[in-house]
Amino acid sequence: GCSSGGGSTETVTPGTAPGFQPFEFQDGSELVGFDIDLTTAVFEEMDGYELAEWETFEFGSLIQALTSDRIDFIAAAMTITGDRDETIDFSDPYYSANQSVIVRSDGSFSPSELGDLSGRPVGAQSGTTGEGIIQDELIANGELEESNYTSYDNYVLAVEDLENGNIDAIVIDEPVGDTFANQRPVEVAFIYETGEQYGFGMRTDDDDDLTSAVNDGLQTVRDDGTYEDLTAEWFGS
Ligand code: ARG
Structure with a gap:
């Protein structure tokens, strides 16, 4: 035009x-x-x-x-x-959003706060604020071993690994966690408030x-x- x-x-x-x-x-x-x-x-x-x-x-x-x-x-x-x-x-x-922690919806693991992820294999998308939370709030203070964290190119791959049992939890923007929970056998375990603005x-x-x-x-x-x-x-x- x-x-x-x-x-x-x-x-x-x-x-x-x-x-x-x-x-x-x-x-x-x-x-x-x-x-x-x-x-x-x-x-x-x-x-x-x-x-x-x-x-x-x-x-x-x-x-x-x-x-x-x-x-x-x-x-x-x-x-x-x-x-x-x-x-x-x-x-x-x-747009405003918080983070969420999603898990398989089979009830095998039901964390209610970040510290509950200690010692568990967890994932997030590379370069995201979700990844930053895992690094800053868990790995940096020794609650999680670096080797327990997997960084994925995208969240679809992370959710597949969650479903397969390769990881036990994902940190992801809440609206997107909600959408995966509606479509896949995963659920939001808890919200981690960040008050992020897009x-x-x-x-x-x-x-x-x-x-x-x-x-x-x-x-x-x-x-x-x-x-x-x-x-x-x-x-x-
Ligand atoms: N809001 C988060 C961030 O800025 C995640 C964004 C991921 N976006 C995407 N299109 N995959 O780090």
Whole structure:
């Protein structure tokens, strides 16, 4: 499309990491989810920008894909953290979430707090805040041996290993843990409150126009009810 008024249109290549329902996942050959729809809605409100096709990566490679110009925009349920904020720019927060610990739903292991994971084989997705909790709250203080932790390229592989009995628990964002619990023989054992906020990621060296245009677009879709419709569609609330 062309922007009105004769200005030039900037094409933005968005990137995500599927396998994280309901935020981003493959439905057959189609990439779908809350982040995909929200990004589309936000860019529809932004004059002078258009979205290219989505590129997909493992979550742990997304920031590098952005800083090396392979993509221009991250929508991946990415938590705004101080560390990441040193490397990339975040939009205003668009979603809040806690972590959850999920286990097999056969009742064989029912932890109720992080310390109960001590001595158990556990997993998380590489580069996530869930992995950070295992490292900082369990391994760093000696409650868990490094060798008891498996870092997975994505959470789908982790859940398969949980079902197979190769690991006993996974630390994962709560909305995604809930979704796996609805679809697979796993359940949420307990919530670990982190109050994380997700933001869209952009390069810091881009002029701030893109970030402020995204923030304006986000505000518009919140004000006009689109955001609420999308949360109802993807989270049923
Ligand atoms: N919110 C967590 C984080 O930022 C997990 C995000 C994982 N996202 C994904 N698309 N796999 O570390």
